[in-house]
Amino acid sequence: MPSTGPDMTAEAVVVKEVHVAVAVVIRDGRVLIARRPDHVHQGGLLEFPGGKVEPGETVQQALVREIGEETGLTVPEGSLEPVIGIRHDYGDKRVFLDVWSTTEAQGQARGCEGQPVDWLLPEALADDAFPAANRPIIRALRLPSTLPITGEIADIAEGLEKLSRSLENVMSPLLVLRSPALDSDAYCRLAEEAVALTGDHCGVIVHGAPGIFESVAGASGLHLPWREAEKLMARPVPGGVWLGVSCHNADEIAHAVRLGADYVTLGPVAETATHPGEPGIGWSAFQDIVDSAPVPVYGLGGLGRDQVAEAKVAGAQGVAGIRFWWPSN
Numbered sequence: 001m002p003s004t005g006p007d008m009t010a011e012a013v014v015v016k017e018v019h020v021a022v023a024v025v026i027r028d029g030r031v032l033i034a035r036r037p038d039h040v041h042q043g044g045l046l047e048f049p050g051g052k053v054e055p056g057e058t059v060q061q062a063l064v065r066e067i068g069e070e071t072g073l074t075v076p077e078g079s080l081e082p083v084i085g086i087r088h089d090y091g092d093k094r095v096f097l098d099v100w101s102t103t104e105a106q107g108q109a110r111g112c113e114g115q116p117v118d119w120l121l122p123e124a125l126a127d128d129a130f131p132a133a134n135r136p137i138i139r140a141l142r143l144p145s146t147l148p149i150t151g152e153i154a155d156i157a158e159g160l161e162k163l164s165r166s167l168e169n170v171m172s173p174l175l176v177l178r179s180p181a182l183d184s185d186a187y188c189r190l191a192e193e194a195v196a197l198t199g200d201h202c203g204v205i206v207h208g209a210p211g212i213f214e215s216v217a218g219a220s221g222l223h224l225p226w227r228e229a230e231k232l233m234a235r236p237v238p239g240g241v242w243l244g245v246s247c248h249n250a251d252e253i254a255h256a257v258r259l260g261a262d263y264v265t266l267g268p269v270a271e272t273a274t275h276p277g278e279p280g281i282g283w284s285a286f287q288d289i290v291d292s293a294p295v296p297v298y299g300l301g302g303l304g305r306d307q308v309a310e311a312k313v314a315g316a317q318g319v320a321g322i323r324f325w326w327p328s329n
C-alpha cells in the first residue's frame with residue numbers, strides 16, 4: 001500500500017563521519033586496553049584509549065590529550081606512528097578510526113574515568129570483545145611490517161636449499177611460500193618440508209587454491225592469488241589462521257574484505273624486476289586505495305625494507321616482497 005506520510009527515502013540522510021583518534025600504547029610487548037562504560041556507544045566492550053578529534057586539533061594532539069585524560073600517561077607527540085585507518089558504519093554512527101601507536105608512554109596507567117584498564121598481549125585480544133571496527137586493528141598488531149614472499153622455485157630441492165640459506169634474512173614471524181611453477185603435489189611436498197624447516201623461526205602461509213591449505217599440515221594460513229579469490233564467496237579457512245589475498249585495486253580489496261581476509265597485498269607500487277618498463281601505481285594512488293580499505297594492506301612490487309616507513313605513511317601495514325630477502329641464485 002502506498003504511504004501517505006512524508007517520503008523519508010527522498011531526503012538523503014547524511015550522517016557525518018566522526019574522526020576518532022585511537023591509541024595503541026605498547027609496553028613490554030603488551031597493549032593498553034580499557035573497558036568502555038556501559039552507557040556509551042558500543043558500551044561494555046573493550047577498546048583502545050581514544051576519542052573524537054576536536055576542531056582545530058591534529059590527530060597527534062588528540063591522541064596525546066585523550067591518552068592523558070583517560071589513562072594518566074604522558075606521550076611524546078613525536079613517538080606516535082601510524083598503524084591503520086578504518087572507516088566503519090555502525091548504522092547509528094559512522095566513524096573513521098585513525099589508529100596510531102607509541103612505545104614511549106611514561107607513567108603508571110590508570111582508568112582516570114573509572115574504567116578498568118589492563119595490559120594485554122596482542123594474541124590475547126579477542127575480536128568479539130571489541131567493537132566490530134576493531135578487527136583490522138587487532139590483525140595489524142599481530143602482523144609484521146615486512147611480509148617475505150619466496151621467489152621462483154623450479155623444484156623442491158632448490159626451493160628448500162634457498163629457503164634454508166635465506167632464513168636468517170626473514171626477520172618476520174611469517175612468510176608466504178609462493179611457487180606457481182610447481183604442480184600441486186610437488187607444491188604440497190615443498191610446503192610440508194618448508195613448515196618443518198622453518199620450525200619455530202617463522203610460520204609458513206601457503207599460496208594457491210583453498211585445497212592446498214587443507215593438504216599442508218602445520219601451515220599458518222592461506223594466501224590467495226586474485227584468480228582464486230575471485231571464485232570464492234566465503235572465507236575458505238578457519239578464523240584462527242591467516243587469510244591473505246593479492247589485490248590490484250579497490251574493488252578487489254572490497255571482495256577480499258567480504259571473504260574475511262586478514263590482510264591484502266596491493267601493487268605493483270613501483271616497477272618490478274620481472275616487468276621492467278612497466279611503472280607501478282605509485283604511492284599517491286596506493287594511498288588513495290588504502291584510505292578506504294578496512295584491512296591491513298601491504299605494498300608490493302619493487303619495494304624493499306627501507307620503504308617500510310614510506311609505506312606506513314601511505315597507510316600501509318608495511319611492505320611485502322621477494323627481492324629484499326630471497327637469493328637471486
Ligand SMILES: Nc1nc2c([nH]c(=O)n2[C@@H]2O[C@H](COP(=O)(O)OP(=O)(O)OP(=O)(O)O)[C@@H](O)[C@H]2O)c(=O)[nH]1
Nearest residue numbers: 020022041042047048049050051052093095131133134
Ligand atoms: N576510543 C575508542 N573508540 C572506538 C574504538 N573502536 C570503535 O569503534 N570506537 C568508536 O569510536 C567512537 C569514539 O567515541 P568515544 O566515546 O571514545 O569518544 P569521545 O569520548 O570523544 O566521544 P563522546 O563525547 O561522544 O563520548 C565511538 O563511536 C566508539 O564506539 C576504540 O578502540 N577506541
